[in-house]
Amino acid sequence: MSDPAKSTKPVPLLEIKGVHKTYFMDGVSVKALRGINLTINQGEFTSIMGASGSGKSTLMNILGCLDRPTKGSYLIESHDVSKLSKDELAVIRNKKIGFIFQGFNLLSRTSALENVEMPMIYAGIRSSERRARAMDALTSVGLKGREHHQSNQLSGGQQQRVAIARSLVNRPSLILADEPTGNLDSRSSVEIMGILQNLNSRGITIVLITHEPDIVLFSRRKIHLRDGHILSDDPILNSLKAEEELAKLPPVFEEAEKEAVKA
Amino acid sequence: MNVLSVFKLALISLGRNKMRSFLTALGIIIGVGSVITMVGLGLGAYSSVQDQISKMGTNLIMISPGSSNQRGMMMGMGSMTTLKEADAQAIQMECPSLAAVSPIVRTSAQIVFASQNWTSSVMGIGVDYLTVRSWAVETGREFTEREIKGSGKVCIIGKTVSDNLFGSVNPIGKVIRVKKMPMEVVGVLVSRGQTGMGQDQDDIILAPLTTIQRRMMGITNINMIYASARSDSMVDSGKEEITRVLRHRHRLVEKEADDFDIRTQADMAAMAGSTLGIITLLLGSIASVSLIVGGIGIMNIMLVSVTERTREIGIRMAIGARGQDILTQFLVEAVALSSVGGIMGISLGVGLTHIITSFTEWPVQVSIPAVVISFLFSAVVGIFFGLYPAWKASHLDPIEALRFE
Numbered sequence: 001m002s003d004p005a006k007s008t009k010p011v012p013l014l015e016i017k018g019v020h021k022t023y024f025m026d027g028v029s030v031k032a033l034r035g036i037n038l039t040i041n042q043g044e045f046t047s048i049m050g051a052s053g054s055g056k057s058t059l060m061n062i063l064g065c066l067d068r069p070t071k072g073s074y075l076i077e078s079h080d081v082s083k084l085s086k087d088e089l090a091v092i093r094n095k096k097i098g099f100i101f102q103g104f105n106l107l108s109r110t111s112a113l114e115n116v117e118m119p120m121i122y123a124g125i126r127s128s129e130r131r132a133r134a135m136d137a138l139t140s141v142g143l144k145g146r147e148h149h150q151s152n153q154l155s156g157g158q159q160q161r162v163a164i165a166r167s168l169v170n171r172p173s174l175i176l177a178d179e180p181t182g183n184l185d186s187r188s189s190v191e192i193m194g195i196l197q198n199l200n201s202r203g204i205t206i207v208l209i210t211h212e213p214d215i216v217l218f219s220r221r222k223i224h225l226r227d228g229h230i231l232s233d234d235p236i237l238n239s240l241k242a243e244e245e246l247a248k249l250p251p252v253f254e255e256a257e258k259e260a261v262k263a
Numbered sequence: 264m265n266v267l268s269v270f271k272l273a274l275i276s277l278g279r280n281k282m283r284s285f286l287t288a289l290g291i292i293i294g295v296g297s298v299i300t301m302v303g304l305g306l307g308a309y310s311s312v313q314d315q316i317s318k319m320g321t322n323l324i325m326i327s328p329g330s331s332n333q334r335g336m337m338m339g340m341g342s343m344t345t346l347k348e349a350d351a352q353a354i355q356m357e358c359p360s361l362a363a364v365s366p367i368v369r370t371s372a373q374i375v376f377a378s379q380n381w382t383s384s385v386m387g388i389g390v391d392y393l394t395v396r397s398w399a400v401e402t403g404r405e406f407t408e409r410e411i412k413g414s415g416k417v418c419i420i421g422k423t424v425s426d427n428l429f430g431s432v433n434p435i436g437k438v439i440r441v442k443k444m445p446m447e448v449v450g451v452l453v454s455r456g457q458t459g460m461g462q463d464q465d466d467i468i469l470a471p472l473t474t475i476q477r478r479m480m481g482i483t484n485i486n487m488i489y490a491s492a493r494s495d496s497m498v499d500s501g502k503e504e505i506t507r508v509l510r511h512r513h514r515l516v517e518k519e520a521d522d523f524d525i526r527t528q529a530d531m532a533a534m535a536g537s538t539l540g541i542i543t544l545l546l547g548s549i550a551s552v553s554l555i556v557g558g559i560g561i562m563n564i565m566l567v568s569v570t571e572r573t574r575e576i577g578i579r580m581a582i583g584a585r586g587q588d589i590l591t592q593f594l595v596e597a598v599a600l601s602s603v604g605g606i607m608g609i610s611l612g613v614g615l616t617h618i619i620t621s622f623t624e625w626p627v628q629v630s631i632p633a634v635v636i637s638f639l640f641s642a643v644v645g646i647f648f649g650l651y652p653a654w655k656a657s658h659l660d661p662i663e664a665l666r667f668e
Contacts, residue, residue: 170583
């Protein structure tokens with residue numbers, strides 16, 4: 001990426017052209033996506049909104065190369081990935097996409113460090129480099145000193161930060177965040193959004209799937225999905241700054257309290 | 264993904280469920296352990312029987328009369344009465360490969376001393392019998408040549424007979440009645456214990472050949488001839504010489520079959536060896552069934568593990584694990600489980616073998632081929648029974664797997 005934030009001509013990262021997705025269940029076909037056209041440029045911070053059943057999850061699965069469209073094409077950096085095999089998709093997910101999930105999806109009884117190292121194992125990176133890069137990633141999300149905590153010894157916000165570190169280590173072009181704040185309290189939510197904004201300012205493209213309107217305000221583009229169609233696609237002109245919002249929240253001894261309760 | 268990190272991953276995830284992993288491996292542990300112990304027992308029995316056979320005498324050759332054919336009906340081995348004392352003498356004179364020869368007659372008789380009685384097998388023997396059998400008397404003396412040739416009423420008794428008739432009394436010089444015939448005990452044999460087939464070799468009375476043959480049994484033929492070759496390499500030539508001498512003496516024409524039967528120690532060892540080989544194989548294969556049962560245990564737990572870890576599989580797939588990465592991970596886990604079980608089984612088997620050795624007289628042996636084969640087999644069991652669960656894991660749909668609670 002050659003400094004996409006400042007480049008005058010936007011470079012398309014994801015191009016979705018006439019994508020349909022139809023599921024067949026018990027002989028009944030369910031049309032989850034009915035002709036989606038969407039381009040996301042490098043360096044964008046896009047939110048995809050919609051009620052349940054709007055096709056939001058299906059679109060996310062296709063964007064994340066977990067699923068293939070029934071019809072239409074999907075290009076990542078101008079490469080068509082809609083016809084790739086399962087294993088080829090796995091390689092794309094490994095190298096190009098970082099996932100952040102609502103339920104964190106860390107491996108239980110595994111240290112933060114090992115969780116973050118995992119994508120690099122599948123990328124075939126040597127263990128000394130893996131360790132160094134995982135340490136860096138954890139430091140960048142503010143978890144220095146907690147590398148050897150197991151995932152169940154961390155709070156929700158901390159677990160989500162480990163997940164963000166994990167999504168970063170293979171230097172992906174896209175971070176796909178599926179309801180990343182769904183399981184978090186408001187303060188942790190804003191903190192997480194702050195980390196994502198920070199990453200975005202460093203040039204990483206982020207796609208956020210959520211149904212919370214106040215979370216959407218931290219992004220810079222809002223796509224509304226309904227019944228498998230794009231209902232609206234608007235830029236957010238005055239998006240919130242996580243740092244400022246954090247300052248507005250009542251000063252907390254919450255964190256200290258939580259620690260006390262845990263102990 | 265390199266092999267080392269795959270193995271590390273497998274050991275870490277097995278380590279998370281130590282008790283379960285141990286119980287799963289237990290099937291393999293017991294399987295490998297019992298194969299090694301069973302084969303060890305079989306080999307121990309084998310070498311003990313071989314040992315017994317070699318103790319029967321040195322370079323022993325046994326000649327018995329052939330089976331008789333009465334109007335087409337074959338009688339049992341040794342049922343012919345064609346073997347005579349003169350045959351034994353001729354063999355002794357005319358066979359240069361032989362060191363010693365002794366004719367033998369056998370019967371069983373009741374023996375009485377004072378108020379005690381005992382039934383034992385009675386053997387009439389030639390001068391060289393004890394030499395041929397490489398046997399000796401423990402107390403007293405052997406027969407003199409005069410006693411043997413003159414049908415002397417003397418006997419040498421085995422340890423079992425001595426214990427039963429005399430208890431703690433010294434039997435030398437005492438007169439016992441063998442089938443009512445009074446005989447003086449001149450010696451007691453060195454104890455030889457049981458044969459590999461469980462026969463008591465000490466339950467015996469030896470007497471001069473003619474005493475038993477003529478006076479007691481009233482026959483003119485003999486039951487057997489024992490001979491010993493001068494050396495191990497002369498056993499075969501001795502066998503040929505005996506055949507030639509006996510065929511000539513019995514006036515057999517070329518087409519006629521031998522009317523006698525010659526067996527060497529090597530023949531007996533081969534016979535016993537093949538029987539015990541079959542028993543060892545049988546024991547080993549019964550034990551290896553438990554290896555297969557152990558493998559099924561591994562498959563069962565691996566299937567449970569795949570279901571339990573569906574979410575983990577989903578996460579790994581989402582962040583870039585290919586089908587083959589997941590397959591390898593679970594396969595290596597199964598193989599690690601079975602090979603660690605195999606190694607523990609080897610120590611169990613070797614340990615059991617040593618314990619059994621210390622409790623029995625059998626020289627139980629740890630068979631290196633059995634150790635190697637059962638270990639390799641356990642690894643193969645891991646691959647075979649791990650393949651299906653691993654395949655199942657690798658074919659999960661990442662979306663479904665991530666949604667799995």
